[in-house]
Every structure is written in C-alpha cells, then in structure tokens.
Amino acid sequence: MKQPLSIIIIGTGVAGLMAAHQLADVARVTLITKNLIMESNSALAQGGVAAAVDKDDHPQAHLADTLAAGSFFNHRSRARDMVNQAPNLIDELVELGVPFEKTKEGYMLANEGAHSKRRVLHALKDQTGKAIVEVLQQVITGRVVQLDEQLVTEIVVKQNKVQGIIANGCFKHADAVMLASGGAGQLYRCTTNTSGATGDGLYLAYQAGAVLKDLEFIQFHPTVLKTKGSGLISEAVRGEGAHLVNKAGKRLMSSYPRQDLEARDVVSAVMNQAIKRGEDVFLDATHMAYFAERFPFIHKSCRQAGIDPAVDYIPVEPGAHFMCGGVETSNVGETSVSGLYAIGEVACTGVHGANRLASNSLLEALHFAKVAASHLSSKDSGSVYKQADVKEESGHQQNHMLPFREELQDKMSQFVGIERSEEGLLAMEKWLQSFRDKQTTKQEQFEDRCLYELALFITKAARARKETRGTHRRMDYPNMSTEWKDQSVLFQKKHTRGEGTFE
Ligand SMILES: Cc1cc2nc3c(=O)[nH]c(=O)nc-3n(C[C@H](O)[C@H](O)[C@H](O)COP(=O)(O)OP(=O)(O)OC[C@H]3O[C@@H](n4cnc5c(N)ncnc54)[C@H](O)[C@@H]3O)c2cc1C
Numbered sequence: 001m002k003q004p005l006s007i008i009i010i011g012t013g014v015a016g017l018m019a020a021h022q023l024a025d026v027a028r029v030t031l032i033t034k035n036l037i038m039e040s041n042s043a044l045a046q047g048g049v050a051a052a053v054d055k056d057d058h059p060q061a062h063l064a065d066t067l068a069a070g071s072f073f074n075h076r077s078r079a080r081d082m083v084n085q086a087p088n089l090i091d092e093l094v095e096l097g098v099p100f101e102k103t104k105e106g107y108m109l110a111n112e113g114a115h116s117k118r119r120v121l122h123a124l125k126d127q128t129g130k131a132i133v134e135v136l137q138q139v140i141t142g143r144v145v146q147l148d149e150q151l152v153t154e155i156v157v158k159q160n161k162v163q164g165i166i167a168n169g170c171f172k173h174a175d176a177v178m179l180a181s182g183g184a185g186q187l188y189r190c191t192t193n194t195s196g197a198t199g200d201g202l203y204l205a206y207q208a209g210a211v212l213k214d215l216e217f218i219q220f221h222p223t224v225l226k227t228k229g230s231g232l233i234s235e236a237v238r239g240e241g242a243h244l245v246n247k248a249g250k251r252l253m254s255s256y257p258r259q260d261l262e263a264r265d266v267v268s269a270v271m272n273q274a275i276k277r278g279e280d281v282f283l284d285a286t287h288m289a290y291f292a293e294r295f296p297f298i299h300k301s302c303r304q305a306g307i308d309p310a311v312d313y314i315p316v317e318p319g320a321h322f323m324c325g326g327v328e329t330s331n332v333g334e335t336s337v338s339g340l341y342a343i344g345e346v347a348c349t350g351v352h353g354a355n356r357l358a359s360n361s362l363l364e365a366l367h368f369a370k371v372a373a374s375h376l377s378s379k380d381s382g383s384v385y386k387q388a389d390v391k392e393e394s395g396h397q398q399n400h401m402l403p404f405r406e407e408l409q410d411k412m413s414q415f416v417g418i419e420r421s422e423e424g425l426l427a428m429e430k431w432l433q434s435f436r437d438k439q440t441t442k443q444e445q446f447e448d449r450c451l452y453e454l455a456l457f458i459t460k461a462a463r464a465r466k467e468t469r470g471t472h473r474r475m476d477y478p479n480m481s482t483e484w485k486d487q488s489v490l491f492q493k494k495h496t497r498g499e500g501t502f503e
Contacts, residue, residue, distance in 0.1 A: 030147065
C-alpha cells in the first residue's frame with residue numbers, strides 16, 4: 001500500500017501555510033516555526049497581491065512589467081507561468097475565504113510602482129497579508145501538526161538526501177523538508193521586516209549543500225516611516241497620489257517618466273542621493289482626504305508616531321525589504337539536495353530578476369508553494385529518501401565570535417546597502433573575516449550567526465558583480481554590463497561548483 005510522505009515545512013508565512021494546505025490530505029505534514037505562528041513578514045504585508053484580473057489587463061502585460069522591473073534578469077518561463085496562474089490563484093483564495101475588496105464592477109484594484117495598470121488586489125484595506133494568513137491558518141487547523149517556538153538549526157542530509165531536521169536540539173525525521181523561512185531584512189539598520197527575518201533558511205540550506213544564488217539583489221523599499229519603531233508605508237499610498245518631497249515641499253520624482261511610481265530601486269536610489277546631500281525626505285499625503293479610510297492601519301501607525309497625514313509630511317527613508325536571490329530551486333521548487341524544497345522569499349526561483357515588481361512576492365510564495373506541493377503529492381514514502389542513522393544533536397552550535405547585531409546592521413547599511421563600491425565592499429569583507437569561533441545554543445546567537453554568514457556571502461557576491469543592475473548599484477561600475485547579463489554568483493559548500501563561481 002502507498003505510504004504517505006512525512007513532510008516538515010519550516011515557516012508559517014504564506015508559503016508554508018499554502019504548502020501545508022495543499023499537502024494536508026496526501027501527506028503527514030508538520031509545520032514548524034521558531035516564533036509564534038502569526039509572526040512572519042507575510043502577516044505584515046500591506047499592499048496586496050498582483051494579478052491581471054481586470055478586463056482591460058492581461059497576464060502578458062503583467063509579465064512585461066515583471067521583466068522590466070527585474071532588469072530582464074528574470075527566469076522568463078517561470079515568471080510567465082506565475083503571472084498566467086495568478087488569476088486562478090485569486091479565485092482559489094476567494095473560495096477559501098480571503099475577503100479581497102470589491103466594487104460593483106469587480107475587484108478594487110490598487111496601483112503600485114512599475115505596474116502599467118491597476119492590478120493589485122487587497123484585503124482588510126491595508127492588511128492583505130494578515131487576511132491571507134488568517135484564512136490559511138483556519139483551513140489547515142486540525143489537518144496538520146503545528147509546532148511553534150521550535151528553532152530549526154540544521155537540515156540533516158546523508159549522501160545528498162534529506163533525512164530530517166534538528167529543532168530545539170532534537171532530531172525529527174522527514175521524507176522531505178520544505179524551507180519556507182523567509183528573508184533576511186535584519187541584516188540592515190532600517191528594515192520593514194519582522195525581527196525573525198534573519199536569513200536562517202539560507203544558512204541552513206547552504207550547510208545542507210544547496211546552492212545560494214543572486215544574493216546581491218536586495219530590494220530597499222522607499223518608504224519606511226522614519227520614527228522610533230518605524231513601520232512600512234505601502235507603495236499603494238503613492239499609487240493613490242502621495243508624493244515624495246523634501247522639507248521645502250519640492251517633489252523628488254517629478255522629472256521621471258513614472259514620477260513617484262518608478263520601480264523601487266530607482267526611487268530608493270533617488271532618495272538615497274537626497275539623504276546623502278543632507279536633505280530629509282517626506283511623503284506628502286496631505287491632499288488625500290480619504291487617507292484614513294483607505295489606509296486605516298498605516299494611518300494608525302502614523303498617529304502613534306505623532307504624525308497626522310492630513311496636515312503633516314510623513315518622514316520616510318528606504319529600508320531593506322526583500323531578497324530577490326536565495327536558495328536555488330528547480331522548476332518544481334526542489335533544491336540541489338534531494339528532498340529539500342525551498343518556497344517563498346527564501347527561494348531563488350528567478351522570477352523577480354534583479355528587482356521585484358511590487359506585490360509579486362505574495363504571489364510568488366503562494367504560486368510556488370502550490371507547484372512544489374503538487375510535485376511532492378505525486379510521491380510516496382517508499383519512492384523516496386530512506387532514513388539513515390542520525391544521532392541526536394547536543395544543541396551546541398559551532399559559532400563565530402560575532403559582531404554585535406547593530407554593528408553588523410550599520411556596516412551592511414553603509415557598505416552593502418543601496419550604493420556600493422569596491423573600496424567599501426573590500427573593507428566590509430575584511431572586517432567580517434576578522435571574527436573567530438565560539439560555542440552557542442541560544443536563538444539570538446544562532447540568528448546572529450546566520451546574519452553573519454549571509455553578510456559575508458552578500459558582500460562577496462556584490463564585490464563579484466562588477467556592474468549596476470536592478471537593486472545592485474555599484475558606484476564604480478554605474479552601467480549594466482553585457483558580460484554579466486546572464487551570469488549569477490553562486491555559493492555551495494560541497495565541491496561541485498565551489499564558492500563564488502558563476503554560471
Ligand atoms: C512590511 C511588509 C510589507 C509587505 N507587503 C507586501 C505586499 O503588499 N505584497 C507582496 O507581494 N509582498 C509584500 N511583502 C513581502 C512579502 O510579505 C514576503 O516576501 C512574503 O510574505 C514572504 O513569505 P514567506 O512565507 O516566504 O516568509 P515569511 O512570511 O517571512 O515567514 C517565514 C517563517 O519562517 C519562520 N522561520 C524562519 N527561520 C526559522 C527557523 N530557523 N526555524 C523555524 N522557523 C523559522 C518564521 O518564524 C516565519 O514563520 C511585504 C513585506 C513586509 C516585511
């Protein structure tokens with residue numbers, strides 16, 4: 001008789017939840033998170049999900065915008081599949097109960113940077129991520145095992161086949177493991193990301209022998225509230241008419257073809273230049289009478305920071321937002337390690353190229369969770385990876401004498417942030433390499449280690465890519481280079497391709 005697979009999914013954002021929902025009836029699924037189940041970047045997503053659902057729109061136009069925003073560095077066929085499937089995915093989410101906002105004519109669609117049409121669906125006004133997470137949470141309840149406060153510190157692999165994981169120091173067997181552990185915004189001083197976004201999955205995958213790819217492409221979101229506690233101001237706010245201005249009210253983006261709705265890499269770079277000149281940057285939404293009604297959550301964050309968007313300019317700065325690169329995956333979401341899958345922000349599917357189009361991230365996470373789950377559904381336990389003898393781990397992690405997290409964040413922001421140069425990148429690499437080993441077991445120290453290792457990879461990748469493309473801006477190589485058009489910087493622990501090689 002066919003034995004169902006045992007599958008461990010690491011991460012309770014939209015990627016992990018969607019995969020759990022898809023697999024719940026055909027496999028024995030355990031869903032694990034290091035924090036509480038509702039804590040993820042997914043639950044913070046404001047703007048929405050991009051999909052060509054309007055009668056005047058077409059997936060072809062969505063694809064064209066995705067490729068242009070990504071500096072044509074994207075994996076085209078996967079990007080095409082994703083945008084083609086987007087309208088069906090929306091139907092499915094609605095069927096599950098996601099309350100996307102509607103008008104009499106159809107879905108209420110928002111505009112965001114680098115989209116040629118209004119095509120962003122949103123729910124609970126400006127809390128789309130929360131709406132999707134809550135619905136998916138509901139539909140998996142009772143169908144999968146859910147474990148919170150379980151820090152995964154190792155993916156156990158024998159002869160390039162997954163055997164299971166180590167969580168809170170204990171081994172748990174699995175026929176397959178899905179990494180859905182999100183990004184690494186905590187590498188930078190200013191970020192939109194939750195405190196748990198420390199790049200654990202990238203480090204775990206690297207240690208397991210998987211390939212890391214395109215790490216130098218880190219997206220900075222232009223409008224992070226510049227106050228204590230910070231918080232994102234969704235791009236949809238500019239989509240509804242807010243402008244970036246300096247203190248004197250002069251608009252920053254008026255000379256650009258799409259003005260305030262240029263792609264994020266362009267807007268963040270313009271803001272960065274202004275900030276370097278010593279100017280403060282603001283979002284002017286004072287003319288938007290409906291601000292509080294359309295963006296109640298963002299309005300509340302502003303008011304909590306003592307800002308009234310009806311009369312005050314909102315102080316903003318760019319913050320680390322999204323990793324376009326990640327763990328390299330195949331068309332079905334599998335990594336180069338048998339039985340190890342990566343979905344959502346931790347993965348590098350290639351659909352975003354060198355810069356992600358706004359609101360394509362929830363879409364990517366949901367779409368590839370389905371693709372990977374569908375691939376795994378066709379397998380049974382007998383057909384896959386045999387369990388090997390694995391000793392329980394003591395919980396002691398070999399660790400580096402690491403820099404303080406704030407120091408790392410400051411240096412990453414200074415040398416490996418929006419603008420980069422050989423001099424700064426080399427100084428950063430030398431500084432990172434000057435740290436030594438120590439032992440540790442604690443969550444914060446494990447996260448620091450992940451951040452540290454990732455900082456080194458990103459710095460090396462950024463040094464290697466001698467051109468400017470998308471989110472990667474080299475002041476000493478300000479143009480796109482044909483030589484780098486199809487090249488990726490890869491890192492792999494095993495010797496098959498070697499560290500820092502290119503393909
Ligand atoms: C403020 C904000 C607003 C955004 N708005 C939008 C938007 O409007 N539209 C859009 O498309 N995208 C948006 N994004 C991006 C998008 O939300 C994320 O890229 C996406 O939600 C990632 O989903 P995920 O499931 O891959 O990871 P996440 O949602 O980040 O979840 C990661 C999970 O992995 C767990 N985890 C991590 N490491 C470990 C470990 N070692 N052990 C156990 N568990 C672990 C975490 O606890 C968490 O549960 C936004 C992001 C932010 C931060």
